[in-house]
Amino acid sequence: MMGLVRDRQCHFNFEINEQEDSKSIEASHYSFTKRQKGSFTRMRRKYTASDSSLFYRKFIPVAMGIRFFVMLAMLVTIFIYFSNPKAPSNTNGFYCGPCPKNWVCYKNICYHFSNESKSWNQSRASCLSHNSSLLKIYSKEDQDFLSLVRTYHWMGLIQSTSTGSWMWEDGAPLSSEVLSLIPVQKGNCAVYGSSFKGYTEKCSSTNAYICMQKSYRTGKLEAPSVPSNTIHP
Template sequence: MESVRDRWAHQSMVMSDSHNYKSEFANSDTSIPSQKKRPTLATNTCGENPSPFFLARSIAVAMGVRFIVMVMICSAIVINSLFNQVAPISLNESYCGPCPKNWLCYRNNCYQFFEESKSWSQSQASCMSHNSSLLKIYSKEDQDFFKLVKSFHWMGLVQNLKSGSWQWEDGSILSPNQLTMINMGPGNCALYGSSFKGYTENCSNQNTFICMQKNV
């Protein structure tokens, strides 16, 4: 009987040791996944999203560069316009009228530059048909815009064949402070050139002309 008890006791000890070993093995196996699930710190930061501060700074730099470029462009436009700007002649400095349609109005006088070429007498007749006369220079101050004229036009100035003096259509004598006459050859009629200068011309030659209505 004692041998049987000893045998059962031995088997029980063996089974208990086997059960304890399996329990330890199972516990060790279950601890391994928990270690694998533990998060690790990433050492590579190249793929990280930029911080809000970095984005804000980038936007601010881009807007600053854009603003500088726009300022430079606007400054160039303003400087270019200032260098190329020509002071316009005001044709309505005071009350001016009434003038025919499409005529220039300047300091209470009306002017028209006709582009068709005619002789002096034909030009005179054309001006008369518009209730006007050929151009008369009576004041460099009141007609100062004529100093900018660059082409030649008939004006109402002819030479008196008897006295040799130059006179306007209304019979008044040319004054030295009105025009400077330049002899360009034989001719008893005058062309207006520029800078208040008159040029002798054959009256039968064809030229453009300027008509004038003096409203004073």
């Protein structure tokens, strides 16, 4: 009888020990799994942060490069616009055209802005070869786009050696209402600056120049007439 009780007690203790061992194994497995998940999460965060940092290191220089080229393109466009103004082909009902290639048409007048530097006589000869004359300012309203010019160009304004008065190639006298002439150096010729201001200069100096010719509805291009008594420097 006592042996049977001991056997049952031993069996009961063995079952309890097995249950405790099983719970201990499950707890250890749970603890290991939890640590493994935590390690995986930290590793994933580490690689995610590393990828994100690498992406931004590559993206920022590319974005700055694109921004630089966009700003450069804008500056080049603005420079071209102000250094070589182009007017609309038809303004306030004025007929415009046809004009030679690379000429600017504005209010029935064709203009050519040269990129080469020549003396006044050479510039005038170049304009004559294109059936045109050097620039004449006859109206601030009709030639308002010339205020955009920012560099010096020869124009068809010369000083009479006999009277000292200034006149255009066609013999018309200079009017202070259309152009302010500022004496800079002794000379019988003048360059156009900007905002309807001219500057005296020696005719032998070299500058860019502006040619002009009228464009009629018939399509014929004609230069302003130049009288035979025009004063040549």
